[in-house]
Amino acid sequence: MAEQLSEDGTPTPEFLVKSIAEQGYSLETSLADLMDNSISANADKIEILIKMDEEPFSLFLADNGDGMDEESLRNNMKFPSNSPDNERSKNDLGRFGLGMKTASFAQTRCFTVLSRKKGAQKFSARTWDVTYLKKEGWRIIVNNEDEINSYLETYKQLSENHLNKFEEFTANTIVIWRGLYKFESYLADENKILALKREINDVTNEHLSVVFHRFMERKTLPLKIRVNNIILIPFNPFPTQFSDFRSLENKQKNLKNDVIKMEGYILPSRSMSESKQGISDWTTKSKGLMDMEGLYIYRSDRLIRFGGWNGVIKKSPRLQLARLKVEVGNGVDHLIHLNVSKSQITIPYDLRQAFLRYIATLKEEAEKEYWNSSNAIFPIKKNKNIISLFNKTPSNRGVLLILNEEFPILKQLRSDLNKDQHINLNLILRMVNTTVNKIRQVHEEKPYNAKIESDSLNENDIFIGIKNLISKGVSNEQILESIIPNLGYTFDSLPEELKKILRT
Numbered sequence: 001m002a003e004q005l006s007e008d009g010t011p012t013p014e015f016l017v018k019s020i021a022e023q024g025y026s027l028e029t030s031l032a033d034l035m036d037n038s039i040s041a042n043a044d045k046i047e048i049l050i051k052m053d054e055e056p057f058s059l060f061l062a063d064n065g066d067g068m069d070e071e072s073l074r075n076n077m078k079f080p081s082n083s084p085d086n087e088r089s090k091n092d093l094g095r096f097g098l099g100m101k102t103a104s105f106a107q108t109r110c111f112t113v114l115s116r117k118k119g120a121q122k123f124s125a126r127t128w129d130v131t132y133l134k135k136e137g138w139r140i141i142v143n144n145e146d147e148i149n150s151y152l153e154t155y156k157q158l159s160e161n162h163l164n165k166f167e168e169f170t171a172n173t174i175v176i177w178r179g180l181y182k183f184e185s186y187l188a189d190e191n192k193i194l195a196l197k198r199e200i201n202d203v204t205n206e207h208l209s210v211v212f213h214r215f216m217e218r219k220t221l222p223l224k225i226r227v228n229n230i231i232l233i234p235f236n237p238f239p240t241q242f243s244d245f246r247s248l249e250n251k252q253k254n255l256k257n258d259v260i261k262m263e264g265y266i267l268p269s270r271s272m273s274e275s276k277q278g279i280s281d282w283t284t285k286s287k288g289l290m291d292m293e294g295l296y297i298y299r300s301d302r303l304i305r306f307g308g309w310n311g312v313i314k315k316s317p318r319l320q321l322a323r324l325k326v327e328v329g330n331g332v333d334h335l336i337h338l339n340v341s342k343s344q345i346t347i348p349y350d351l352r353q354a355f356l357r358y359i360a361t362l363k364e365e366a367e368k369e370y371w372n373s374s375n376a377i378f379p380i381k382k383n384k385n386i387i388s389l390f391n392k393t394p395s396n397r398g399v400l401l402i403l404n405e406e407f408p409i410l411k412q413l414r415s416d417l418n419k420d421q422h423i424n425l426n427l428i429l430r431m432v433n434t435t436v437n438k439i440r441q442v443h444e445e446k447p448y449n450a451k452i453e454s455d456s457l458n459e460n461d462i463f464i465g466i467k468n469l470i471s472k473g474v475s476n477e478q479i480l481e482s483i484i485p486n487l488g489y490t491f492d493s494l495p496e497e498l499k500k501i502l503r504t
Contacts, residue, residue: 013133017105020079025106027182027199028207033103034061034175035208036302039215039223041065041173045166047226049158050200052193056179059107060155067172068115070124076100077113077126077140100175101128108177112143114151115173123148151176163229200227206284209235214301237296237306238325239281244268248362253354260351261327264362269372271321289320297326310347312355313363322366324359390436400437403429420468427465431486459495462487466498476502 025033031048038046043065051058068076079101104111109130114123125143132141143151155174159165183196208225209216209232215223216234225232239245250263267289271282275289283292287307293315297305308315347355387408390401403410417425466479474483480491480502491499 010138013138014130017109017128017130017133020102021105025103026203027107027180028204030103030107031061031204032208032211033099035063035212035225037100038063038065038173039212039302041067043223044221045169045224045226047159047166047169047171049155049162049228050196051154051158052196055184055192057184057192057196058154059177059180060158060174062155062159062171062174064170064172065118067117067120068124069117069120073113073115073124073126077128104128104175104177105130107182108179109181110178112151112176112178113173114143114148114176118172123152125151162226164226164231166224166226201230202286205230205232206235206286208232210237210284210306211303213237213303214298235280235284237292237323238265242268242281244270248365251354251358253351258329260354261325262354262358263325264358264365265323265325266362266365266369267321267323269321269369272370290315290317293320293322295324295326297328299328309359312347312352313359318367318370319363320366321369322362324362400433402433420464423461423465424468426461427483427487430488431483434486434488463495463498466501470501476504 035046038061041063043063046061046063049060049062051060100113105128110127112125112127114125116123125148127141127143129141132139151174155171155176180196183192183199205227208227212223212225213234213236216225216232217236240247245268246266248264248266250261253260253262267282272289274281275283283289292307294308295305295310295312296303297310313319387406388404389407391404393400393402405411414422414425466483469479469483470476484491484494491502494502
């Protein structure tokens with residue numbers, strides 16, 4: 001038997017690191033991934049500090065968790081540090097043993113981790129540096145005592161020079177990113193600091209407030225997060241303190257050895273106008289109701305995905321009041337195909353069918369509440385100084401919205417028209433009224449066909465109006481397809497004389 005040939009397959013470190021970094025991370029998701037490690041290490045205080053007075057920019061993330069001795073640090077700096085198949089604590093927010101490394105390399109080309117066991121005095125430190133990898137191959141730098149003390153001194157000064165410093169805070173693990181290449185390399189000098197500040201203040205802070213809101217709201221040792229001068233305030237997308245924020249019956253689905261829990265919520269219709277006014281009970285500063293409609297998937301209390309329907313259904317304005325809370329444990333990571341950056345999941349077929357059934361009910365309730373918002377758009381109470389464009393009129397299909405004949409512009413227009421023009425205007429108004437109410441009641445399965453009886457149009461006017469259209473060259477086909485349905489009629493419900501005309 002011929003000898004099996006082989007050759008060296010060791011990857012080029014620089015190329016591999018840069019490929020590893022492309023895992024769908026943004027600045028906020030990278031920081032969230034690092035904070036997962038802090039929370040898994042029982043930290044209740046985390047601070048993120050950025051040094052921007054000179055390049056390369058430096059970012060420090062420190063926590064007061066359990067910390068690591070030198071042996072644990074050595075193992076955790078490897079690629080990967082454990083197998084995704086290993087059994088983990090139900091509160092462990094990691095999976096692949098890659099998060100800290102991939103999240104860091106997605107933002108920097110050089111990062112250092114300092115750590116010590118809680119109660120210990122001496123720190124150990126290790127550094128991954130792409131420049132060093134180019135020269136020395138796949139090796140980690142072991143930092144000496146002078147380097148460690150220099151890092152600690154810079155961190156201490158940075159922490160003390162920012163506002164809202166934590167009381168009784170002792171950092172046990174500090175992650176340091178030296179150089180934020182996405183801001184330093186790709187932007188003009190005058191935009192670098194501005195872009196980084198905006199990314200932190202407008203995007204990252206908001207993201208962390210939502211993703212970790214449960215940890216920040218817990219009654220025992222709530223998590224506190226400091227980002228430069230700001231102590232973050234949690235944002236709970238399910239504000240159950242409001243009595244009109246209602247939930248649907250929750251459902252459970254067994255998935256292997258875990259249970260998936262689903263619970264739908266409907267925001268009150270008033271949230272639509274309040275969100276436009278900047279009231280933040282329902283949305284964050286930078287996101288609207290449509291941005292935040294959809295699935296909220298919690299994994300061990302950490303929000304791993306929110307907003308949008310993850311490809312199950314499409315977003316729609318009529319669903320902006322719908323939110324579906326989904327609870328999963330970390331025992332089903334391989335079944336939902338959670339990726340390294342915890343930004344993407346795939347819903348298994350068995351679970352997808354359960355989602356679709358539940359979402360169908362949620363969708364129906366959300367659309368009903370959406371149409372209730374017409375109370376805000378077309379007020380019921382009339383101020384003597386305000387004339388509404390629409391009035392509400394009861395019918396056999398519920399309350400209809402009808403253009404107000406007393407609206408000043410419409411009233412003035414009528415005074416300038418002759419008889420035939422009046423009839424043409426009435427046809428248009430009937431079509432507008434019918435179309436508006438069709439759109440409002442689109443959630444009903446049966447077609448909307450209620451005739452508007454409270455306007456100025458009678459059957460004789462319709463007869464005259466249709467004859468006028470025919471005389472102007474409008475075809476019978478166009479009238480049947482585009483005019484008659486929008487007047488609230490079907491062909492069978494038309495007066496006989498009109499049927500005869502349209503058949504010819």
